[in-house]
Amino acid sequence: MAGTRPADVHPPYLYPDYNSTRLRAPAQPLVRVAPSPLEAAGPAFPKAFVKESEADLTTWGTSAPLGEKMVLVGRVLDEGGRPVRRSLVEVWQANASGRYPHPVDNHDAPLDPNFLGKGQVLTDDEGRYRVVTVKPGAYPWQNHAFAWRPAHIHLSLFGNAYAQRLITQMFFPGDPLLAIDPIFQSVPEAGRRLLIADLDLEHGVEGVALGYRFDIVLRGPGATPMGV
Amino acid sequence: MTNPTPSQTVGPFFARELIWSDGGTVLFPGQGERITLKGRVVDGAGAPVVDALFETWQADASGKLPSGGEGDRPYGYGRVSTDADGGYAIETVVPGAFKSQGGETYAPQISVTIFARGLLKAVQTRVFLAPLEAIKDDPLARAIGDPERIRTLIATRDPANPRLYRWDVRLRGAGEAVFIEI
Numbered sequence: 001m002a003g004t005r006p007a008d009v010h011p012p013y014l015y016p017d018y019n020s021t022r023l024r025a026p027a028q029p030l031v032r033v034a035p036s037p038l039e040a041a042g043p044a045f046p047k048a049f050v051k052e053s054e055a056d057l058t059t060w061g062t063s064a065p066l067g068e069k070m071v072l073v074g075r076v077l078d079e080g081g082r083p084v085r086r087s088l089v090e091v092w093q094a095n096a097s098g099r100y101p102h103p104v105d106n107h108d109a110p111l112d113p114n115f116l117g118k119g120q121v122l123t124d125d126e127g128r129y130r131v132v133t134v135k136p137g138a139y140p141w142q143n144h145a146f147a148w149r150p151a152h153i154h155l156s157l158f159g160n161a162y163a164q165r166l167i168t169q170m171f172f173p174g175d176p177l178l179a180i181d182p183i184f185q186s187v188p189e190a191g192r193r194l195l196i197a198d199l200d201l202e203h204g205v206e207g208v209a210l211g212y213r214f215d216i217v218l219r220g221p222g223a224t225p226m227g228v
Numbered sequence: 229m230t231n232p233t234p235s236q237t238v239g240p241f242f243a244r245e246l247i248w249s250d251g252g253t254v255l256f257p258g259q260g261e262r263i264t265l266k267g268r269v270v271d272g273a274g275a276p277v278v279d280a281l282f283e284t285w286q287a288d289a290s291g292k293l294p295s296g297g298e299g300d301r302p303y304g305y306g307r308v309s310t311d312a313d314g315g316y317a318i319e320t321v322v323p324g325a326f327k328s329q330g331g332e333t334y335a336p337q338i339s340v341t342i343f344a345r346g347l348l349k350a351v352q353t354r355v356f357l358a359p360l361e362a363i364k365d366d367p368l369a370r371a372i373g374d375p376e377r378i379r380t381l382i383a384t385r386d387p388a389n390p391r392l393y394r395w396d397v398r399l400r401g402a403g404e405a406v407f408i409e410i
Contacts, residue, residue, distance in 0.1 A: 001317060009231045009232065009233075009234045009346035010232075010234050010235045010348075010349050011234060011235065011236070013347065013348060013349065013351075015348060018237075018346070019346075020237075020345050020346030021346050021347075021348060022272075022275055022346075023271040023272040023346070023399075023400060024271050024272070024276070024277065024344060024347055024399050024400060025346070025348075025399070025400060026351060026399060026400055026404060026405075026407050027272070027401065027404060028404055028406070030407050030408055030409040031368070031371050031372055031406055031407070031408050031409070032371075032409045032410075033368050033371050033408055033409075033410060034367070034409070034410070035410040036326075036328065036333070036334050036337075036354070036367070036410075037293060037326060037327075037328050037329070037334070037341070038285065038286065038293055038326065038339055039285070039339055039410050041293050041294075041295070042285070043294070043297070043302035043303070043304060043305040044294075044295055044296050044302050044303075045285070045297065045302050046297040046298075046299070046300055046302065048299065048300040049297070049300045049301070049302070059387060073251070075230070077230070077387070079229050079230050079231075079232060080230075081229065083403050084304065090245070090246060092241075092242060092245035092246070094241075100241040101244060102241040102243060102244060103243075104240060104241070104279075105240075107243055111344060116244075117245070118244065118245040131305050132345075146409040154236075154238070154239065154242070154245075155385075156238075156246060158343055162285045162339060162341075163410050165283075165341055165350065166232075166233065166235060166401075167235065167236065167237075167238050167350065168233055168234065168235055168236045169237075169239075172352065183236060183237060183348070186238075186348050187234045187236075188370055190231065191234040192233065192234075194231060194233050194234055195233070195236070196398070198286060210258035215234050216233045217230050217231065217232045218232060218233070219232055220229075
């Protein structure tokens, strides 16, 4: 089915500008096989897995977190444009200062006691999701001199089949740091636009939060001979 | 057809966000002898990969594909992070063999996805809980062909503890595990 697949927009494993790939990227070519019946199915997350409150990252603490409040909306679709329904979307991110509450994050920026940066939501019957958060800050990292990650939100998607599993990052429009970020630049040019959210004011909250839209496309029925 | 959204690395900062309590204990509706699959993930220099997200998906002991879940957890799915030694451990059952609609038999196996800093996209593979001679007809074993490479996907039963299966994953270099595109 290789001939019917869309352009490969995924990054390569080995992208030397991103130092960590040099020792972790597999050197052997992947072995292509059809998804097994197991992989054409996927885990079913019970409704109880997700609490409604987990879609709002700004209400975790005793008061509002610092930063620019934002609403992130989007649809999860397959390559044929069909909604991916009732599938798990996990999000995590740095706080507005660019700091994660993680023991190995030693960036000298303040933690925010009112922001954990973690949320999850199930898509609805139209494949839609909605998350309320604050815009994450950029932060420096050790990859090269003056390296800074552009502001980004991590997203983890299960789709409706194991073969659709995806972890990615969403970036913000007009960010000058995109040009110097090897993680973003590792994506072939045709795919980069797909990682940048659109400003979507109408899905924000008037006077309160900016809206952004980020649609996500997972592999679909056309991608495999199994009809995943 | 629309292009899929490109993959990006999970990065180093996910431990508090993506790890489930008891994610290393895989649930099933039925019975089955509980075993532990454990090992280490190492990089091209043989150094431990201390910040990988290791996920497993498998059939139950009779080879039935999981559906549904229990409480707030889906059946059949395991999720842990590697530790300071690159180690992971999944407590589960030995999956039964299963068949595709086309009649192909899949040997007892667990589908594995590994995410990590430095992996711009996940690596996926299947680990076999059966010896080489028992998996020769499996579709992936046939696609690989070379027994030496197939062996990188075989979990070996600990002779001193039949409830323990060991499987180390080398991401790159000598003994590199076979990774698949499904």
